[in-house]
Amino acid sequence: MSNSATPTSRTRVVRIPERGQYDRATIDAILDEGFVCHVAFTVGDQPFVIPTGYVRYGDEIFVHGSAASRMIRAIEGGCAVCVTVTLVDGLVLARSAFHHSINYRSVVILGRARLVSDVSEKTEALRCFTNHVVENRWEEVRKPTAQELKATTVVAISLAESSAKTRSGPPNDDEADKAWPVWAGVIPLRVEALAPVPAEDLSASLAGFDVIRLKRR
Ligand SMILES: Cc1cc2nc3c(=O)[nH]c(=O)nc-3n(C[C@H](O)[C@H](O)[C@H](O)COP(=O)(O)OP(=O)(O)OC[C@H]3O[C@@H](n4cnc5c(N)ncnc54)[C@H](O)[C@@H]3O)c2cc1C
Numbered sequence: 145m146s147n148s149a150t151p152t153s154r155t156r157v158v159r160i161p162e163r164g165q166y167d168r169a170t171i172d173a174i175l176d177e178g179f180v181c182h183v184a185f186t187v188g189d190q191p192f193v194i195p196t197g198y199v200r201y202g203d204e205i206f207v208h209g210s211a212a213s214r215m216i217r218a219i220e221g222g223c224a225v226c227v228t229v230t231l232v233d234g235l236v237l238a239r240s241a242f243h244h245s246i247n248y249r250s251v252v253i254l255g256r257a258r259l260v261s262d263v264s265e266k267t268e269a270l271r272c273f274t275n276h277v278v279e280n281r282w283e284e285v286r287k288p289t290a291q292e293l294k295a296t297t298v299v300a301i302s303l304a305e306s307s308a309k310t311r312s313g314p315p316n317d318d319e320a321d322k323a324w325p326v327w328a329g330v331i332p333l334r335v336e337a338l339a340p341v342p343a344e345d346l347s348a349s350l351a352g353f354d355v356i357r358l359k360r361r
Contacts, residue, residue, distance in 0.1 A: 154254055155307040165308040174249045174308055175200040175229055179277055183207060184226040185218050192218075198227070199269075199276035204300040205253065206260070206269040211297045219257040220299055227253040227301055235331040238315035239324035245311060247330060253306040257299035269298045279357040 149167040151157075157164030165171070181198045184191060194215045198205045205227065209216040219225050234247035260266045267288070274282040288296070315328050337355040 151307055152305050155252065155305055157307060157309050163309045163311055165310065166306075168303070170308045170310075171251050171303065171306050172200060174231060174251045175205065175303075176276075177249075178229040178231055181205070181207070181227050181229045183215055183219065184228075185215065185223055187214070187218050197273065197277070198229070199273045200303070201269065201272050201300075203304070204258075204302050206273055206298055206300055207257070208270065208273060208296055208298040211295055213297075216297045216299065220259045220297055222256045222258075225253075225255060225257055225301060227255075232333055233312065234333050236311075236315050237328055237331065239317045239321040239326055239328050243315050243317055243321075245315065247312050247332075249308065249310045251306060251308050253301060253303060255301050255305055257301050260298040260300055263293065266293065266296075266298045269300070270296070277358075281357075 149165075151164065151166045155166065175198075179197055179199070180195055182193050182195050184193045186192070192215070196207055196209065196215065198207050207219075207227075211217075229251045231249045232246060233249065236243075236245035236247055238244050260269055270288065270293075271282040274285070314330060317324075317328065337358040340353040340355060342351055342353070
């Protein structure tokens with residue numbers, strides 16, 4: 145794992161630069177907590193930003209999809225991509241409209257996708273992907289057939305050029321607004337697993353699912 149905390153000319157946060165962080169411990173912690181990213185790429189002169197799942201594995205993230213998907217077809221050839229991950233931690237309500245904000249932790253990754261064509265690496269990527277969402281799920285479920293593996297494309301994107309940006313804490317109201325008679329502060333937000341809803345055709349002997357397996361979020 146690279147611990148370089150030095151941004152490149154492309155990853156240096158410009159606005160409020162003190163919120164930018166470039167060390168891999170910070171970047172990895174955000175990537176490991178999230179599980180949905182947005183992948184930006186261009187086809188011709190049209191940019192697309194497509195939401196999808198991911199997992200970090202060492203110095204890369206894996207993204208997968210149907211071999212027929214436009215996103216996968218566009219990026220597997222190695223075109224430039226930008227991947228973002230955003231964790232929303234709270235709504236920041238200020239006295240002024242101007243100073244309203246969001247507490248967040250986010251990562252931006254710039255790079256090019258590497259096609260994962262080796263079957264054992266591809267299978268390992270899918271195992272990590274599955275277990276990233278629900279702990280130990282891969283070990284319980286039916287594994288992909290050769291046909292299913294063929295229908296799935298996996299790409300890896302290096303974290304070599306990546307940045308994190310975080311905002312936390314209360315609103316930054318102007319001194320002159322502090323007496324404005326309106327509630328101000330932070331409303332914390334989090335992603336929370338609710339009670340599981342079993343499939344209608346689930347065997348009664350398999351009724352229980354422990355959401356503690358998702359609790360790391
Ligand atoms: C939930 C959320 C809400 C936001 N709301 C606003 C808003 O309303 N208005 C606003 O102006 N900004 C908002 N931001 C911040 C926004 O993401 C950019 O940081 C901001 O536009 C400033 O970009 P820039 O011009 O300094 O950098 P740019 O020139 O756009 O980016 C330079 C480099 O800095 C890095 N970088 C920039 N932003 C981020 C980031 N968020 N995370 C990780 N790396 C980053 C990237 O590597 C990028 O290549 C929000 C961010 C989040 C996560």
